[in-house]
Amino acid sequence: MINRVLFYNSGGGIGDAIQILPLINSLKEEFNKANFYYLCSHQNHFNTSLGELNCNITTINLDIKYFGFRWWHLFVIKKKLKNKNIKKFDIIIDLQSKFRNSLILKMIPHNFFISTCFNFFLINQVLLLKKKLKLTILF
Numbered sequence: 542m543i544n545r546v547l548f549y550n551s552g553g554g555i556g557d558a559i560q561i562l563p564l565i566n567s568l569k570e571e572f573n574k575a576n577f578y579y580l581c582s583h584q585n586h587f588n589t590s591l592g593e594l595n596c597n598i599t600t601i602n603l604d605i606k607y608f609g610f611r612w613w614h615l616f617v618i619k620k621k622l623k624n625k626n627i628k629k630f631d632i633i634i635d636l637q638s639k640f641r642n643s644l645i646l647k648m649i650p651h652n653f654f655i656s657t658c659f660n661f662f663l664i665n666q667v668l669l670l671k672k673k674l675k676l677t678i679l680f
Contacts, residue, residue, distance in 0.1 A: 558586040
C-alpha cells in the first residue's frame with residue numbers, strides 16, 4: 542500500500558510547479574489515502590501562489606539550503622532526517638535530472654525511487670500502475 546509519496550524538484554519555480562500539477566493530481570487520485578510531500582530548493586508554491594488550485598502538499602524542510610546542490614549534503618542528510626523525525630517514503634519521485642542531486646535524494650529511505658536521471662539508471666524497482674489501484678512490481 543502506498544501511504545507516503547515524496548516529490549523532489551530542485552528548481553522549485555512557479556513554472557515547474559505548474560508543469561507537475563497534472564502528475565500530482567493523477568497520483569492523488571490513484572493513491573487517495575496517501576500523504577504527499579514536496580522537497581525543493583525554494584518555496585513550495587502549491588501552498589502559497591498556487592493555493593487556489595487546492596493541491597495542498599506538505600513541505601519537507603531539511604534546513605539544508607539548496608538541497609542537493611552540494612556534495613557535502615551526502616554527509617548530513619541522514620542526520621537531518623533523524624533530527625526532523627522524517628520516516629521512510631513509499632515512493633520518491635525525482636523531477637529533475639542532475640546526477641549529484643539524485644544520488645543525495647536517494648539517501649532518503651524509500652521503497653521505490655523513480656528518476657529519469659542518467660537514463661533511469663538509479664531506479665531500483667519499477668512500479669507500474671494499473672486501473673482500479675492494482676499495482677505490479679517488476680524487479
